[in-house]
Amino acid sequence: MALQLHEELLTIPSIRHIILETLSLSLLPGTQNRDILGAWLVTSLDEGRRSGMDSKKRDESTVWLESADELATEDGRINLTAQLPYLVEYLSLSVLDPPSLHDDIHPSAVQTGFQKAAPTKTKKKAFVAPIAAPEPDAEDEQIAEERWVRYRLGGFVGLSWLLTQLSTHNVALPDELLALLGNSYLWTSLSPTIGEEGDESLGGRQPVIRRAAYDLLSTLVNRYPSEVKKKETLEMLSSIVLESCWIEREATVWQTAGPAVAHFLGSKFTWIDRADVRKQGSVANCFRSSACRRGDSFGYQWRG
16 A cells, blocks of 8 residues: 555656655655665565566556666656665665664654642642653564564565666676675575574574575576675685575475575586595585685586
């Protein structure tokens, strides 16, 4: 309903001009520019996954989704290239710290109340004094967790879309996005491992997150192989991908993970020696050892 209302507002020329110009010039206070653009992106992509062609037509009419290399002036488009820092920040928080993002978008209401004071000798009429209202009841943990999953899922879908768009329009990856893609915590979303509290992977207990993360991996490998080839990125992904895929048991995850891992292993990134694997005890341990990092070819090939 909210997305539909925004679309209706954007069909009114005068209102559309004001909204898009305000966003394009970053005139909104605080994080509102970031939150509106990010929410529009994630919500539209989510609607696309749900309703298919209807959403595609909707996106085409909401032209800012197709304007990664266009200016937001006469043709009524927002220059998403200029807005990339906002989008990357939104998507980063959505995946890595959804509670903070949620608090920014939905700040807690100020809790206040009033108490009627008794009259005194000098003041015959009672007066009302402000008092602090009691804190609201704690939210159910399951409800909160479901919310964080929705935020993270939207973040991963948004990142995959953004990488595809930037590659299609030949826009260089911004430093903020490169830093996010090089963050090892982001890629723990591939792992189903459930550790101690506070040390759990992003993908633990959440097959839908792991599936979206493998889709992001596939997009990165397909669209930006030169970034994957970088030593630090390759070593990080090698360890996490190979360690995670061997313990994945969900068939729904493997529908996406299978092709992603196969492409990652088949694109000539590095060499693996079977003897090294046996010596190290596992493929993941092998990749942590310099003994297995031989050759400069771009893919995994077995020797021995």
